[in-house]
Amino acid sequence: MTLQEVKRVLSNNKGFTIGEMLAVAGVISAVMAIAVPNYLSFQPGMRLNGGAREILGKLMWARAQAVQNNNTSIVTFLTDHTFQIFNDANGNGSADAGETITIDLQTDYPDVVFTVSGSSATPTFNGRGTANNDTTVTITNSSGSKTVTVSPTGNVKIS
Numbered sequence: 597m598t599l600q601e602v603k604r605v606l607s608n609n610k611g612f613t614i615g616e617m618l619a620v621a622g623v624i625s626a627v628m629a630i631a632v633p634n635y636l637s638f639q640p641g642m643r644l645n646g647g648a649r650e651i652l653g654k655l656m657w658a659r660a661q662a663v664q665n666n667n668t669s670i671v672t673f674l675t676d677h678t679f680q681i682f683n684d685a686n687g688n689g690s691a692d693a694g695e696t697i698t699i700d701l702q703t704d705y706p707d708v709v710f711t712v713s714g715s716s717a718t719p720t721f722n723g724r725g726t727a728n729n730d731t732t733v734t735i736t737n738s739s740g741s742k743t744v745t746v747s748p749t750g751n752v753k754i755s
Contacts, residue, residue: 640707640739647701647708648735648742648754654681654699655744655752659721666723673717673733676709677702707737714746725750 655671661683662669670682680698682691701708715729722728731746743755 640737643705643708644735644737644739644742647705647710647737648744650699650701650704651679651710651733651735651744652752652754654679655719655746657681658683658719659725659727659750659752662721662723663725668723669721671719671721673710673712674698676711705737708735709737710735719746721750 658669658671658681661667661681665683665685668684670684671679672682673679678698678700680696682696684690685692685695701710711734712731713734714731716727716731719731720728727746727748727750730748733744733746735742735744744752745755746752
């Protein structure tokens with residue numbers, strides 16, 4: 597490449613034409629028109645999965661606390677989106693300061709609600725990690741439902 601060709605290339609500073617910018621904007625608009633509705637329809641299913649995993653995790657945590665402290669953990673479902681975990685750390689059978697936590701599922705998953713069924717509506721885990729009875733928590737929203745089951749052996753699973 598000669599010095600003259602280098603000067604010509606370096607002095608060419610036109611930039612983008614308006615036609616090129618409109619073409620890029622059109623391509624981006626077409627991609628967004630396809631992607632945004634798909635993303636919005638994908639969200640309820642993700643919130644349902646997240647809500648089910650949240651309940652599963654908290655039930656497993658309550659069981660682990662009962663085993664770790666060799667005491668009783670009781671999960672009480674207060675409303676269709678709120679539940680409370682009572683971990684009787686001192687073993688006196690009553691809720692003292694710092695022994696209960698309340699979880700509102702709709703804080704992170706606004707359209708998710710649950711119903712509780714089974715032999716016991718309040719799963720109670722003892723120091724051996726077993727539960728008092730079987731409990732089924734059905735989590736639902738507009739995309740469907742998931743089921744979290746607590747068995748008398750203390751096993752907690754999503755189906």
